Amino acid sequence: MNNTQFKRAISEALTKEYELSVPAHNNDHEFSDKFARKMDKLIGRRKKPYYQMINTAGKRVACIFAVIFIAAFTTIMSVSALRNAFKDFFMSIFSDHSEISANVESNEAAPDTIQVYYDIGYDLSDYDVIYEEYDKISRNIIYQKENTIIDYQQLVKSEFDMGLNTESAEISTIDISGHDAVxxxxxxxxxxxxxxxxxxxxxxxxxxxxNELIDIANSVQKAEK
Structure with a gap:
């Protein structure tokens, strides 16, 4: 057996041994309902009518999302995130985005499904409803008048955990109907x-x-039955 044949025989033997040593993987893994809902919302967000207007790199969204996801966890592990505990929220603020979640521990009695609708009371009769989405844990209504967009959402606290585009933004609080709003x-x-x-x-x-956004926010109230 010459040198070339010897190398080929060793390679084939090691390859077979490796294949036998690796356990077979199955694809029966099932993601949690919460994970599935988040993925559905990410997909749904891309379908919103104004998505292309505010996203100038639509074709690269998947790559950008992956980079931000990895960068966020790298930042959390390497540098202490600036933690701001507003009265009702927990926030981690990074250089290019923030992560926010509800402080559900302080209000465990909050409903975990949408049982009562809250709607905007401000006069939006000049606006068209161009997008609506309802499920057990959230509501989303988008209004449009010419180039003006109003995106309204109502969500249950237990599922509220998302990223915000706060790059170069100054985050503050404003009183809305007696509540501290981010x-x-x-x-x-x-x-x-x-x-x-x-x-x-x-x-x-x-x-x-x-100013008009604050007026709209202050008009939000329980929907009349």
Whole structure:
């Protein structure tokens, strides 16, 4: 047996031994319902009518999301994240985004499904509803008038855990109907308010402007039956 044949025989033997030593993998893993819902929401967010307007790199979203996901965990492991405990929220603020979740420990009696609807009371009769999504844990309604967008969401506290586009944004609090609301302006010039109304998390994002957004937020109330 020459040198070449010897190398080939060794390679084939080791390959077979390796294949036999590796256990067979099955693809029967089932993700949790919570994980599945989050993935559905990420997919649903890409389907929103104004997605392309605020995302200038739509074709690279998957790559960008993966990079941010990895960078976030790298940052958490290597540097202590700036933890801001607002009255109703926990936030981790990074250089290019923030992560926010509800402080459910302080209010364990909050409903874990949408049982009561809260709607905007502000006059939006000049607006068209261009997007609606309802499920057991969230509601999302998007209004549009020409180039103005109002994105309204109601979510249960137990499922509220998301990333925010706060790159270069100054995060502060504003009183909304007696509740401390998280306020910031993203790098697409959309104004955002997030607050806990006692039972649910309410989110409103819009390019309508700060003062009118606050007026809209203060008008949110239980829907009439």
């Amino acid at each position: 306020y910031y302006v993203d790098n697409h010039q959309f104004y955002h308010l997030i607050w806990d109304n006692g039972d649910y998390i309410i989110m409103i994002g819009s390019n309508i402007g700060r």
